[in-house]
Amino acid sequence: MASYSNVTIPSKIKAWLYAEHGNPVNVLTLDSDVRVPEIKEDQVLVKVVAAALNPVDAKRALGFFRDADSSPPIVPGYDVAGVVVKVGDQVKKFKIGDEVYGAVNEKSLDQDEVYGDINDKSLDRPKQHGTMAEYNAVEDRLLALKPKNLSFVEAASLPAAIETAYEGLERTRFSSGKSILVLGGAGGVGSLVIQLAKEVFGASRVAATSSTGKLDLLKSLGADSAIDYTKENFEDLSEKFDVVYDAVGQTESAIRAVKEGGSVVTVVGGVNPPAFKFFLASKGSILEKLNPFIESQKIKPVIDPRGTFSFSRVLEAFSYLGTGRVTGEIVIHSIP
Incomplete structure (x- = not known):
């Protein structure tokens, strides 16, 4: 340089x-x-x-x-x-x-x-x-x-993706021991939600959706369950989640996958309760907080x-x- x-x-x-x-x-x-x-x-x-x-x-x-x-x-x-x-x-x-x-x-x-x-x-x-x-x-x-x-x-x-992922998790009050389903786990935001949920917030279980060719990526990022949305409807699963993070605009379906009293956060499209939507407010302080996780390669x-x-x-x-x-x-x- x-x-x-x-x-x-x-x-x-x-x-x-x-x-x-x-x-x-x-x-x-x-x-x-x-x-x-x-x-x-x-x-x-x-x-x-x-x-x-x-x-x-x-x-x-x-x-x-x-x-x-x-x-x-x-x-x-x-x-x-x-x-x-x-x-x-x-x-x-x-x-x-x-x-x-x-x-x-x-x-x-x-x-x-x-x-x-x-x-x-x-x-x-x-x-x-x-x-x-x-x-x-x-x-x-x-x-x-x-x-x-x-x-x-x-x-x-x-920056924009990891700040969006982090702030979305914070706004759902996500914490250690909770489960999460990430819709669009191979995208810019979704790939970081998986890692943050696991490595920073201490999720007990992370599931994520993607197309067939990206399932191995989801697992490499820390997903316990990789769901092929071309073959399986996640809203039909018997398992429900504390939080559903919708990074692709499927809020109506996401609501059917969340536990009673749980939260759905979306960054794409319209929303209906109990889902909520937010736009990122950029903060260098979030990056500073996450830098140790990035430098230790827990977040990639x-x-x-x-x-x-x-x-x-x-x-x-x-x-x-x-x-x-x-x-x-x-x-x-x-x-x-």
């Missing part, structure tokens, strides 16, 4: 952006004349080394969150791993040269909001300038030091076998994301 202690920060950078909503494959363009973001006193400037794509990026481009979104032009991307090259006056947490990662495309909050309730802010006027760019300005509270054992690609794959990133695309192939990456067949995460690397 090159030294960034004396880096010359350019005035113009390359970034993928869209000026109107639509299929990202059709509306995204690579612009080589984007102004480098100015940092505020609580922000750092990150030289982006790797950035992940998530389904929310495609939905945002399509206009699903139009009413709450910032106005185009928009640079997509929430997840980032990179190197700090400039720090704001109030930043004490990081210094130039630090390798960091985080889910960073949350809106910039006023000071009173920082100390208040910042839940569910990730889709409330998120920043126009996301991580599909050479540089990104980020609040220091959204970042953590990159785990020492991970590459930038591996680190970039984690899951990256799709064909899921690393160069910066010039972002359109191809979005096209693959749209197939719905992604295992784990897609990462853009390297970024110039």
